[in-house]
Amino acid sequence: MNLSLISLEIGVALLGVLVLLAGLWTPPHRRSALGFCTALGLTVLLALLVKQGMAIETLTDSSGGFVRDGLAVFFKALFLLAGILVTLLTMGFANRLRTGGAEVYALNCFALCGMLFAASANSFVMLFVAIELITITFYVLTSLQSHRLRSLEAGIKYLILGAAASAVMVFGIALIYGSAHTLQFNLIADGLAAGHMKQLLLFQLGALLLLAGLAFKIAAVPFQIWAPDVYQGAPAPVTAFLAIGSKAAGFVLLLRVLYTAFQVQPDGPRLLEPTAMFSVMAAATIIFGSLCALRQRNLKRLLGYASIASAGYVLLGIVALNERGAAAVLVYLAGYLFAVIAAFTVISILTPEDEDEDLSILANLHKRSPLMALTLTLAVASLAGIPPLAGFLGKFLLLRAVIEPAATFPWLVAVALLGVVASLYYYFGIIREIFWGTGQWWTEKAPETAAIKLADSQVVVLVVCVLGMLAVGLYPQPILEIANAAVQGLGL
């Protein structure tokens, strides 16, 4: 195995181990320096990736299970950026975790390492290992606030459901191996193309089970049930990482499995009826997420349901089964990264310790911290898909991808539109609370008015997120070019 190919992953894993070790000798009051070092290390790795990654050429290791192409580099950059921002966000939150302090940064690194492997996975072994690395780390991260019952509950729920999903996925992989006699994506594709797949029915069953496992990762209906509970219970920085990192990892694997391994194409061999399956799934996901979020008052739970709806929109790009759709998925996720991390940063700062993230904590935010008010407003506007923010471009591209073969699914477009209108209701509920909310109107308690002092790391995260949303929304040409180049390798 060519080690230089996975130097980035090794770097991130080493960073995690180093931080864990350094934590042993760091006095408690200096722990935030660990977060700073982690963020610095990840930034250096990101810079190295960008420096060498722009010359996109497809590199594969000898067994073909690990590939480093445009798509992989795109997602690796996305994950690293998310990792840096989440680490900075964790620095301001670490004192609420009541655990050592070093392990949260280390665990972030390990989860990130799993995501980086997921971006490059080109065989089912790599896929499974990457997913397990991500998921198992998140079991721990979710229940890291061990003094809060809700955090523990979320961890247990995630563990049980996640383990079940992994079991289903392993079974699917076993069936695929049984019929295809290989686990490498390209070899499976060759086998399918040559038509000498012996037990096609068995293969299809395996593929179905595998897709169920991936749908669990992206929280698509009917595998969404864990998302609201885990989003609500996990510490806010973990939720942020889960919302973007884990979801994006699910999508990159979905893209690779569908296009590289199964070679699904609108006019290709009929395997699993992907168009029908994914359009129904997308519609159900949008409807479920939007309807559940409508009456939600807990911010993290609201964003959890909203993230289910978002997964539905992203699936629109997969329904299209073309290059434009895949590129739209990439652009949407890039914009989603900034919006979600911005939203969870504000939530993590605002939530009082040992209290729920009720909408009323946002009252008077416009006065208490104009920067946070602006950031959260832009973040939810971006999630709702309003110009000039990144979310609008993403939704525009996804709609375009799904309208293109319009004759086939006008109903899907209608569902998407209704979902967007519903999403405006709940997202604008957040804006309402920021600008003229009255706090806890059911009690006599007047809303907080004291100005909020932000730590430097938090300001950096907020500013980066605002600039990112505006940059992708106002000048999307670079990201479009990168995304278009990245999906070339998918074989569409």
Place this chain on the structure above:
Amino acid sequence: MSPLTYIFGWPILMALVLMAVPRENRSVFRWGAILATLGSLVLALFVFAKFEPINDLTSINHGYAFVQTAEWIPSLGISFHVGVDGVSMLLVLMAALVAFAAACCAGGIKAREKEFSILLLLMTGGILGAFMALDIFLMYFLHELALIPTFIMIGVWGRGENREFAAYKTTLYLSLGALLALVGLIMIYLHYETFNLPEIIHRVQSTQPDLMTTGQQGLIFALLMFGLGILVGLWPFHTWAPLAYGAAPTATAMMHAGVIKKFGLFMIIRVALPILPDGAQQWLPVLAWLCLGNLLYCGLVAMRQRDLNGLIGNSSVAHMGFVFLGIASMTLIGLTGAVMVMVAHGLLAALAFALSGHLHQQARTLDMDKLGGLLTVMPFWGTLLLMALLAGCGLPGFANFAGEITVFFGAWKTMPLITGIAAWAALVIGAVYMLRAARQLLHGPRADDAPHTEDIPGWHKLPFIILLGALLLFGFAPKLLTNKIETARESLEHVVEMYKRK
């Protein structure tokens, strides 16, 4: 750089600058907004005076002046592309006039001036740009900038118990309308593979027209007509509009009723009619009947209002019926009239909401039963209100009359029945509610418990004078309007011909 870029760039730039100013400097925000809109107004007048269409048929900029293009998102066929022809320039001028007046009338805002000024400027810049954009994506993009400001402005500075409901209802209606239109626009884009409006129209109107199939056109036209119709308040999707105007602060109501509402109509004339002639043929007869809903139904609703803002709001929705009638007539005269009504109504609606805003600020109520005899206490305000109400009934001498009569001339040729009903509705119903309001508010005895009210002081008269002056100017010299529209005659004629070619 084209002066057009500055017209819509100023307000947005000023909004960004104001963000950096500490919120304690209250007067800075007020004057910043006035200054920025004044800059846009001066430039718009300059463009109005200098405008000369380039009637070079070979040029892709055919008919558009002050064109500026820049690359924006080449990989999607989207560019920064602005320019004006006779039609859009009038709307830009009207929008700049109203924006300046609205900024001047924002004095009633006594809390959180910083946010208000920034939101007002963002909204202004966006809509000014939307009228001059020649790229469909840019047009849509800039128009949507008003969505969040509208929501926050109604919610924070709005009036009445109902403002929260109004804020949500407005936002949801506006975004649903915009999304339906977006789907239609994407379908146009997928066929032509560009958002460049002059290029698309060029391809449609060439000797071998590059048209979509009739079925596609019908679908897209319906999406655009109903989607944009929701934005304009087409009956029966109009219920958000009076509610929003009633609850919105003065400046927002002026901008929305006067300017932003015209965007839907503008886009129908600009995009839907030229690109989708077959679709227009299928749907314009429907639009003709729906416009009667605006004129009759909303007129009757206006008659029942006891609240001045409700009356103005409903009558402003009713007046949109004239524009729809002019569009549905699909004659050169009818379209000209539609544009004239758009300009006249923009000025009138802004004036009316500015006046009602002043009354609300003074009396804290707009209930017509509680007020009366205001002409004696507020002579200047009363005179202006009387003139605004008379302009609303279509009295000759005001720009509204010139526009409405032109619409009727145009529509009579193609659909005498609907025109007859419409004229009756406009003249009778309009006169009934407008004159009743004048009697109730301005004349008669003052109630003993009538709230104390004061007339508009000193320089605060300026925005009112500007709006009324423009109404009278365009009313007595409608040639100022028609001359400019005349320059776009060729493209309008093309549109009408394409429509009639079968």
